[in-house]
Amino acid sequence: LIPAEIAGRVRTRFPDAVVARGEVTVVVAREELLDALAFVREDPDLQLDFLSSVTATDHPGVTPRFWVVYELKSVAHRHRLRVKVGLADDDARLPSVVAMFPTANWHERETWDFYGIAFDGHPDLTRILLPDDWDGFPLRKTEELGGVNTRFHGAFIPPVDTRTT
């Protein structure tokens, strides 16, 4: 299907679908997420059965603050769809899709690791790329880019941006 047809098909159930730059994006509520993914997966015209990636963006001071983004592809039809869910600052959690897409396991862990967004029902929601004892969620816009004390030859070296020559 071409993007406009995909959007039309998705709109029959989830009205908030738009086409931009040749890509279809549908925005659904958190409660509708599992339904929406099941619908676009089972629909014979869509068959979006391959999950490429899960990630998020952070917009502090705006509601919703977080957008969780699912990139889907159809193996049979070779087209794509993006599903987005907006989350409030004080309630950054949504259902895990690992049962439907096993590949979401690590992607959701990464999103938790980077943004502190919790995925309910995830089998092992732990940090994946950062150390287990890391403080904070580094890809949030409220976290500054900056170094950490680095242990080197028994002493701690301060980060580059706070070092004086």
Next chain:
Amino acid sequence: VSDVAGTPQAVAPDEGDLRQETMIINMGPQHPSTHGVLRLLLELDGEQVIGCKPIVGYLHTGIEKNTEYRTWMQGVTYVTRADYLSPFFNELAYCLAVERLLGIEAPPRAQVIRVLFNELNRISSHLVWLATSGLELGAVSVMLYGFREREVLMEIFEAVTGLRMNHAYIRIGGVIMDIDEPGIDKIWDFLRVMPGRIDEFESILDTNPIWVERNRGVGRLSAADALAFGVTGPPLRAAGVAMDVRKDEPYSGYETYDFDVITRQDADAYARYSIRLDEMRESMKIVSQCLDRLKEPGPVMVEDPKVAWPAKLSVGPDGIGNDPAYIRHIMEESMEALIHHFKMVTEGVSVPAGEVYQPVESPRGELGMYVVSDGEHRPYRVKIRDPSFANLQAIPIMVEGGLVADGIAAIASLDPVMGGVDR
């Protein structure tokens, strides 16, 4: 071992009692056969793997966060370092994404050069795979051959881009400089030599009973499992699924090149090996088509001065650098040119607000860049969907139930690159 009161307790079981417990060992993160800093937590019953948990993150460098603090153009130099064996693919995916946000397209000659270097990069990446996998399975001579051939490609990359790795050669709006005649001649020389070399690898390995025994039927991953775990690239095509972004969602004019998507049905490590050899042959087909098209001269960067990198570059004895004639122009002749140069270098292009997901077919599968702009001079978000990251999740189902030694062959056949996994 002692309890809290300090009383010694028996450690060994009674004599004649068979020990039934399993052993949990760490393989990695520093281990010669884990392809970098991959750590595997293995539960073993003798030689048999009954549980496996991959642990990643040892090479995390915060590339995605860093791009948010740099200009759009500087982003190229960050993403190219993610999967360090396929730098041109990272650059291309990022630049295509940004170009789609800008609503521009690179000139035809630049697109041909992009395809040319992507396919040469695919060959060099597969050669590193062949070399390291050979080493892991004990075929040391293949390691030496693989790196010898890759060295030829490294020299081509260095001659054209000034660098062996992390080139930042593909830029927003085109490529940073044109490829010259000596560079093209080097690639022709490579094309003359390489087909025979691939035949040679094949004849060495296919007649080696150890190589064949250690790969055939090892690390099976069915098409359904591969898709469920998000596995793409040669491991997926080895299970008979002809999924290739170059054919499914063509970019940079891939629809105009004549090449085949290689598939196998056996879904084992041997099928992945044989796919990679054939993919190198297909890549050479594309490379020679590119060289034919390069006879047509033309610009390699968009005309728009608000997008194009202002400096003219040239390759000198110490790598790529500003062209002396250009330096003379901005320093001595034109104040306007100097102001423009300063503005483009410090602030750069501003990209209209929006979001795109741009996939390309890297040597390891679908490499995607999800790029978000809020209309500023810096990316708002750059997410790298690295194929190795998704592919690694399939390791447990590939190695559980098999022997430790087969696990090595299975992991090698996935070709994970930890720079891309951990980013």
